[in-house]
Structure formats: C-alpha cells, structure tokens
Amino acid sequence: xxxxxxxxxxxxxxxxxxxxxxxxxxxxxxxxxxxxxxxxxxxxxxxxxxxxxxxxxxxxxxxxxxxxxxxxxxxxxxxxxxxxxxxxxxxxxxxxxxxxxxxxxxxxxxxxxxxxxxxxxxxxxxxxxxxxxxxxxxxxxxxxxxxxxxxxxxxxxxxxxxxxxxxxxxxxxxxxxxxxxxxxxxxxxxxxxxxxxxxxxxxxxxxxxxxxxxxxxxxxxxxxxxxxxxxxxxxxxxxxxxxxxxxxxxxxxxxxxxxxxxxxxxxxxxxxxxxxxxxxxxxxxxxxxxxxxxxxxxxxxxxxxxxxxxxxxxxxxxxxxxx
Amino acid sequence: xxxxxxxxxxxxxxxxxxxxxxxxxxxxxxxxxxxxxxxxxxxxxxxxxxxxxxxxxxxxxxxxxxxxxxxxxxxxxxxxxxxxxxxxxxxxxxxxxxxxxxxxxxxxxxxxxxxxxxxxxxxxxxxxxxxxxxxxxxxxxxxxxxxxxxxxxxxxxxxxxxxxxxxxxxxxxxxxxxxxxxxxxxxxxxxxxxxxxxxxxxxxxxxxxxxxxxxxxxxxxxxxxxxxxxxxxxxxxxxxxxxxxxxxxxxxxxxxxxxxxxxxxxxxxxxxxxxxxxxxxxxxxxxxxxxxxxxxxxxxxxxxxxxxxxxxxxxxxxxxxxxxxxxxxxxxxxxxx
Numbered sequence: 001x002x003x004x005x006x007x008x009x010x011x012x013x014x015x016x017x018x019x020x021x022x023x024x025x026x027x028x029x030x031x032x033x034x035x036x037x038x039x040x041x042x043x044x045x046x047x048x049x050x051x052x053x054x055x056x057x058x059x060x061x062x063x064x065x066x067x068x069x070x071x072x073x074x075x076x077x078x079x080x081x082x083x084x085x086x087x088x089x090x091x092x093x094x095x096x097x098x099x100x101x102x103x104x105x106x107x108x109x110x111x112x113x114x115x116x117x118x119x120x121x122x123x124x125x126x127x128x129x130x131x132x133x134x135x136x137x138x139x140x141x142x143x144x145x146x147x148x149x150x151x152x153x154x155x156x157x158x159x160x161x162x163x164x165x166x167x168x169x170x171x172x173x174x175x176x177x178x179x180x181x182x183x184x185x186x187x188x189x190x191x192x193x194x195x196x197x198x199x200x201x202x203x204x205x206x207x208x209x210x211x212x213x214x215x216x217x218x219x220x221x222x223x224x225x226x227x228x229x230x231x232x233x234x235x236x237x238x239x240x241x242x243x244x245x246x247x248x249x250x251x252x253x254x255x256x257x258x259x260x261x262x263x264x265x266x267x268x269x270x271x272x273x274x275x276x277x278x279x280x281x282x283x284x285x286x287x288x289x290x291x292x293x294x295x296x297x298x299x300x301x302x303x304x305x306x307x308x309x310x311x312x313x314x315x316x317x318x319x320x321x322x323x
Numbered sequence: 324x325x326x327x328x329x330x331x332x333x334x335x336x337x338x339x340x341x342x343x344x345x346x347x348x349x350x351x352x353x354x355x356x357x358x359x360x361x362x363x364x365x366x367x368x369x370x371x372x373x374x375x376x377x378x379x380x381x382x383x384x385x386x387x388x389x390x391x392x393x394x395x396x397x398x399x400x401x402x403x404x405x406x407x408x409x410x411x412x413x414x415x416x417x418x419x420x421x422x423x424x425x426x427x428x429x430x431x432x433x434x435x436x437x438x439x440x441x442x443x444x445x446x447x448x449x450x451x452x453x454x455x456x457x458x459x460x461x462x463x464x465x466x467x468x469x470x471x472x473x474x475x476x477x478x479x480x481x482x483x484x485x486x487x488x489x490x491x492x493x494x495x496x497x498x499x500x501x502x503x504x505x506x507x508x509x510x511x512x513x514x515x516x517x518x519x520x521x522x523x524x525x526x527x528x529x530x531x532x533x534x535x536x537x538x539x540x541x542x543x544x545x546x547x548x549x550x551x552x553x554x555x556x557x558x559x560x561x562x563x564x565x566x567x568x569x570x571x572x573x574x575x576x577x578x579x580x581x582x583x584x585x586x587x588x589x590x591x592x593x594x595x596x597x598x599x600x601x602x603x604x605x606x607x608x609x610x611x612x613x614x615x616x617x618x619x620x621x622x623x624x625x626x627x628x629x630x631x632x633x634x635x636x637x638x639x640x641x642x643x644x645x646x647x648x649x650x651x652x653x654x655x656x657x658x659x660x
Contacts, residue, residue, distance in 0.1 A: 050404070084437030093436040100403060101436055105427050111396020112428060118397050119404035122356065122382065142423075145393035152388060306438040307472055309496030 001043060001200060002263065002274075005035040005256050007281045008059035011068055012231075014285050015058065015075060019235045023293065024075045028089050031059030033230035036255030037162055039063050040203025041225065044211055045130055050098045050120070052113040053132040055090035056162075056229075057102035060132060066094045068284070069291040078295035085298040086306060098127075106167075107133065107140035110159075114146050117155035121218060128214050129157040136167025138181050147188040150220040158214050159185065159222045160207070162197070164229045169241035185222035197225030198255045201262070228253070332483075332515045338508040340482035341371050341447075344489035345409065347518065349379055352407065355493060358385040358394055359411030368413045369449055369508050395421035395446065399428050399498075402444040409493060415450035415464050415502065422467070429498040430473030445492045449503040451542055451592055452629050452640055461629035461636075463593030465540060468500040469569040469602070476569040477523055478502040478541040482512040484567065487521025495523060502569070504542040504592075526573040528580070532562035535650055536580040540566050540591035540599045543622075543641060547590055550646035557660055561650060569599055577603070578610050585616040586653050590646055595623025617653050622646060 012030040019028045031038055034056075042051070042063040053060045061071050066082060074081025075089050082092045090104040100116060103109035113131035120127045137143055138161060150157050161181050165172055173179045185192035191213070195206045203225055210221045228250040232239035263269040335343075349355045357372060357379075363386040366373035376384040387394045391412065398408035412418045418425070425446065432442050452461035468476045475497050479485045485503070492499035526538075529548050539547035544565035551561035562580050566572070581587045587607050589600035600621035607619045625639035648658040 052400070082437070083435060083439065086437045087435040091435045093439050095439045100400075100440065101432070103428070105423060108396075108423055108427055111393040111424060112400035112403070114393055115397040115400020115402070115408075116404050117400075119401040119406050122401065122406060123404075142392050142396070145388075145390040146396070149388060149390065149393045149397065306434045308475075309433065309441050309443070 001039055001204070002259055002269070003277050003281065004039045004043070004063055005200065005259065006277050007068065007284065008035050008038065008062055009256060010281045010285045011062060011072070011288070012058060014289060015072070016231070016235050018075070018289065024089070025077065026088050027055070028075070028235040029056035029233065030229070030231050030235065031056060033250070033255070034162060034164060034197070034227045035059065036200035036203055036259065037197035037225040037227045040200040041130070041132065041160055041207050044204050044207035046127070048098065048125070048127045049211070050100055050116050050127060050129045051132065052100050052109045052116060052129065053102050054106070054109065054134055054137070055102050055104045056134070057092055058089065060102070061092045061094065061099055064094070064097050064099045066092065066097060066099055068288045072288045072292040073295045076292040076295065077297065078292060079298045080291070080295040107137040107142040109133070110137065110142050110146035113157050114149050114155060117150065117157040117220070118153070120156055126215060127156070128211050130160060130211070131157055132160045132162060134167065135161060135163040135165065135172050135181055136175065138184055139176055147185060147190065147220070151188045151190055154218050155220055156214050156218040157220045158210055159220065161222070161224045163224050163226050166233070166242065168233045180224070182222060182224035190220055190222050192222035192224070194224045194226065197227035198253045198258060200255060200259050227255070332513040334511050335482050335514040336508065337482045337485050337510045337512070338369060338371050340486035340514050341489055341503070342373065342375070344486040344493070345372065346375060346378065348490055348493045349383060354405060355407045355409060356383040356385060357409050357411065358387050358398060360387060360389055360394070360413045362386060362411050367411060369505065371508070372411065391417050391420040392424055395424040396428065398444050398446070399424060399432070399442055402442045403432065403440050407493060408444045410444070410446045412446060412448035414460060414505070415448040416460050416462050418446070418448055418464070425468070425474070425498070425500070426471055430471045434473055441496050442498050443496045445489070445499045445501050447501045447503060449505045449508070451504040451506050452624070452636065453506055455631055455633060455636060456629070457631040458628035463541065463591065463624065465502060465569045465591065465593060465599050466597065468502070469599055471570070474498055474500055474570055475523055476500040476502065477567060478504070478569060479567060480504070480507060480541060480544045480565055482510065482514050484521050484527070486514055487519055488523060488567070491520045491523050494520065499523065502541060506542055507545070524568045524571055524573060526567050526576045527565045528562070528576055529565050530561070530563040532560040532584065534560045534584055535586040535588060535653055536562045536564060536577070536584045537646065537650065538564045538566055538577060538587065538589040538603050540569070540589070543590040543592050546641065546643045547646055550643040550650065553643065554647055554650060559650060559654065566599070566603070572602065572606065574606060574610065577607065581607055581611045582614045585614050587619045588622065588646070588649050588653055589619070590622045590641055592624050592640060594626050595621045596626060598623050617655065620649050620653050622649050
C-alpha cells in the first residue's frame with residue numbers, strides 16, 4: 001500500500017516533467033496529494049469489481065494493477081498504451097482488470113456506472129461497481145439522475161466522491177449548495193459517509209465496509225473522501241486561486257508522510273525501508289518512461305481502426321467514404 | 324413425400340413488425356433487454372412494445388424514470404459489460420438530453436479505448452412532424468446522429484425493413500441509432516415470414532426510372548415513391564432510392580442511378596441547410612459531376628420552429644406535390660404542371 005502510494009507519487013511527478021518536455025500532450029491531470037484516497041479506495045475492491053472513473057485517473061489505473069508502462073505509454077500516445085494511443089491521459093482502460101475507463105466529461109460516466117451495475121444485477125453476479133468522480137461532478141444533472149436510478153432499481157454501485165475541494169479553480173462552497181457532498185446522497189435515501197481521504201488506512205477500512213454491505217444487499221451507497229490535490233487542476237494550471245496558507249496546511253497533511261509516520265511509530269517500518277522504496281519506485285518509473293519513449297507510435301494506416309466493431313471495420317463502404 | 328409450402332409474407336403494420344423483431348430477438352438471446360419510458364405497463368407511447376412486459380417480465384422490459392441521460396448511459400454501461408440493450412426514446416426530441424451520452428460515450432468508447440471495449444446497443448426513436456405537436460415535438464434529427472463517426476444510423480420506411488433492420492441492429496456490435504417515423508407506425512406492408520435480417524448500411528432501389536433520381540430520407544422516401552407514381556401521367560420516369568442508411572451512406576446505388584438519369588433530387592423532412600440532403604447533393608456532384616445535366620436539388624422542411632397551426636404546419640413539411648414541382652424544375656419544365 002505504501003509502495004503503491006509512492007509509485008503513484010513518483011509516476012505523476014515524472015509525468016509532469018515529461019509533459020513539460022512535450023513528450024505528453026493534451027491535458028494531464030495528476031493525482032499528487034490524493035494517493036491515500038486513490039490507493040485506499042481501489043485496494044478495497046475485489047478482483048471482480050468494476051471501476052468507472054474520471055479523467056484524473058493515472059493513479060487509479062496503477063492502483064488497480066494496470067501496468068504503469070502501459071499507462072505511461074498511453075500518456076505518450078504510443079501503440080503500447082492501454083488504449084493503443086487513441087485515448088491519452090483521460091481515457092485509460094483495462095477490460096481484463098475491469099478498469100472500465102477514464103472519462104473526460106465531468107459527470108458523464110456516472111450513468112455508465114449505473115449501467116455496469118445494471119449488468120451485474122441482470123446477470124445475477126456478486127460484483128460491485130465502484131464509480132469515482134470529483135466534487136465538481138456532483139453539481140451536474142447526470143449525478144442526480146444516476147443516484148436516483150441506482151436507488152430506484154437497487155443497483156450494486158458504490159459512489160466514491162474524491163472531494164479535493166476544487167472543481168478546477170472554483171471551491172466547493174461556491175459551486176455546491178451543500179458543501180458536505182455526502183449529504184447530497186441523503187436526498188436519494190442512500191447510506192452515505194464522509195471519510196478522511198488523507199488517511200489511507202481509514203479510506204481502505206471504511207470503503208471495504210461499505211463495499212461489503214453493498215455486495216450483500218445490492219443497495220447503492222455513497223462515500224465522500226476528503227482530500228486535496230497538491231498540484232493545479234492540470235499540469236499547465238498555475239494554481240493562483242488557492243491561498244498559500246491553505247496549500248501549506250494541506251501539505252503538512254501529506255498522505256504519504258502521514259502514513260510513514262504511522263508505520264514508523266508502530267514499528268512496522270523505518271526510514272531505511274522508506275528510502276529503499278523511494279529508490280525502487282524511482283528506478284521503476286525510469287524504466288516506465290524508457291519503455292514509453294521507445295515504444296512505437298500507432299501506424300497512421302490504422303487511423304480508422306476501432307471506429308466500428310470488427311464486422312464493420314473493413315467495410316468497403318466506410319473505406320470509400322474516407323476517400 | 325409432402326413438401327411444405329414456404330411460409331407466405333403477411334401484411335403487417337410497421338409497429339407490429341417492430342414488435343415482432345423485438346420479441347423474436349429477445350427469445351433468441353437473453354442478454355437483450357428493453358429500457359425506456361412507459362414501455363412496459365403503458366405499452367409504449369406508440370404501442371410498439373405493447374404486450375412485451377407480460378411476455379418477458381419487468382427484468383427485461385424496464386420502465387425507467389423520465390431521465391433520458393441516465394437511461395442511455397445505463398444502456399451503454401450495461402452493453403460494455405456484455406448485455407444488448409434496446410432503448411426506446413419516447414421521441415427523438417428527448418434524445419437531445421441524452422446527446423452527450425450518445426456522442427461522447429456510445430460513439431467513442433470503442434475507439435478511444437483502442438478497441439478494448441465494445442458497445443452493442445440500439446436506440447430506437449420516432450421522429451418527424453405532422454401531428455400538430457408544435458415546436459418541441461416535431462423534429463427530424465437524422466443529421467445530428469448522421470454526423471457522428473462510431474454510430475450506425477438507419478431509418479427504415481417499410482414494415483419489412485423495420486423488422487429486418489431492427490434485427491440486424493440488435494445483432495450488431497456497434498451502437499445503432501434506429502430512427503422511426505411517427506407517421507409510419509400505422510402503415511401496412513408485406514413482411515416476410517420467419518427469421519430474416521435486412522443488412523444495415525444499404526440503400527434500397529424502390530422504383531426504376533430513367534429521367535431523374537429521387538433520393539428520399541425516412542418518410543420522404545415514401546412520399547418520393549408516391550410523387551414518382553403520379554409523375555408517370557406526365558411522362559416523367561423517376562427512379563426512387565430509399566436512403567435507409569444515414570451513416571454510412573450507401574453511395575453505389577445512388578451513383579449508378581445518377582449516372583444513368585443525369586439528374587438528382589434529394590428530399591428530407593428535416594431542415595435541409597446542413598442537412599442529410601446537403602450531404603447527398605454534395606456527394607453526388609463530387610462523384611457524378613460529368614454526368615449531370617442539371618444542378619442537383621434538395622428539398623427539406625421549412626426552416627422555422629414547427630408551428631402549431633395546421634395550415635402553417637402543412638406549409639412546413641414537404642409534400643408529394645413539392646417533390647413533383649422540384650422534379651419538373653430539374654427536368655427544365657415548369658414547376659406547376
């Protein structure tokens with residue numbers, strides 16, 4: 001768990017650096033500061049549970065077990081990426097690990113999670129759908145439609161709000177009539193909790209409890225995990241809208257440092273161990289970047305591949321339209 | 324030895340043909356389920372799904388809240404996990420609320436995830452005008468879906484096609500926008516017996532002729548046929564192509580036809596500026612320029628929000644008479660015979 005957090009931290013730091021070197025294009029949203037929420041939440045899932053998440057999802061994929069090489073290669077737009085270079089930072093996927101994708105429209109993937117839970121229940125399976133989204137997504141219509149639908153049909157979905165306090169540059173209080181996001185779920189008569197998203201043990205334990213309840217009774221539940229992103233909304237965000245004292249205050253609550261203190265005081269690990277972990281993940285991420293850098297670009301001849309399912313992919317009519 | 328006579332085609336309503344397609348496919352494959360507003364107990368706003376709740380139960384014929392975005396999102400998400408949902412949008416007008424789901428999710432998921440996930444689903448939706456439903460309930464939005472890569476978009480005009488194409492749509496691994504016309508539900512036509520499918524992506528030659536090619540979109544293909552029949556009296560021999568597939572466009576029969584007739588008229592019920600007919604006319608002149616004896620012409624609905632008043636509404640929707648006038652003009656004759 002500690003290693004995962006460090007891996008994600010290092011991965012994101014290096015991703016930022018690669019972005020400034022123009023190895024990564026488009027938007028690039030980092031998980032730095034949110035590692036406890038991300039790792040604690042996702043490690044609580046069983047192997048057969050499904051994840052639908054937002055566009056700030058590099059760490060989500062890594063925590064789920066997606067090969068960091070494939071994640072970085074996707075950021076580099078390479079054929080070896082999770083989505084073969086077609087998706088980029090916001091659209092990582094791994095069907096085998098039931099990581100059903102990152103989505104770029106705020107709140108737009110919540111209805112998909114309802115559908116995922118629909119399929120689970122329809123097929124009489126025992127899995128839970130875990131849907132992750134930011135605080136900003138809770139103000140959009142799709143959020144309310146999705147919570148309502150999930151409850152009306154008692155679907156096995158756990159809503160997991162990563163409340164990092166800002167929807168881009170707008171603070172929660174300025175955007176949401178209810179600043180305690182978890183209370184919004186009460187309108188749909190859903191069990192809902194607020195947790196300390198900077199404490200990885202708390203996130204893991206309480207998310208596990210909620211997941212197991214939903215696995216048993218197929219009733220949707222809601223978790224609000226309070227955290228803070230240490231960087232701007234995206235790599236290019238100069239982050240002028242947050243006060244310095246706020247940043248300093250949250251920095252002190254760094255989830256990795258906090259967890260290390262905890263491990264140290266309970267005698268489970270020491271500075272020597274932490275140093276080794278840092279060196280290991282540093283070396284790993286170096287390999288990851290090298291892999292991404294050396295991977296081939298997608299072939300321009302395959303530009304149209306994947307637009308339609310196999311039965312249509314090579315349809316002569318579609319080929320004619322491209323001319 | 325007794326030889327069994329082949330089952331005969333029967334006359335059926337367009338809506339009944341659709342219902343049969345749904346029921347037969349659901350019997351064949353239990354991953355198929357229907358979801359929409361009032362499609363169960365109520366039987367569907369246009370009675371297409373009437374009786375299916377009793378037959379298949381509430382797990383497979385689902386009355387959802389009036390919340391189009393999550394209805395479509397539910398269908399997409401469940402398709403990603405292996406089901407084959409068929410959504411009924413009560414009307415195409417409400418599909419705008421689900422437009423983000425259709426455009427950003429249904430159409431793109433397969434591509435943006437590099438083929439790792441597929442979205443086999445159908446959205447059925449009736450459109451069109453002519454029932455005094457006024458501005459917000461009288462749209463022909465073929466073009467909104469036709470312009471999106473990743474979607475297949477079809478508009479069947481006969482009961483036989485309605486059944487055969489719906490079966491193909493359900494069996495397709497792509498998201499299919501299945502555009503029905505409110506005005507066609509009560510149309511009767513021969514429907515072949517037994518299990519059959521009609522391929523998606525193909526136009527249909529409805530009538531052979533040598534003087535002019537009329538390409539009709541959705542219900543306008545039916546009107547084009549009527550107009551062509553009436554034009555016989557004037558010694559005008561029109562060929563009629565029912566577009567049927569809006570995405571992709573089946574260019575071959577259109578090109579073959581226009582190269583034969585040298586003249587082309589395209590007709591749709593929706594607005595023709597930036598419309599499906601804009602695409603058809605542009606494509607025809609690109610592909611047939613040297614064969615043309617007259618400018619390619621198009622006809623669409625009046626470019627106003629649909630008025631309520633019956634005379635105003637009538638003046639807003641293309642008629643067989645309008646098609647005839649345009650054909651005459653294309654042939655260099657006086658539009659008013």
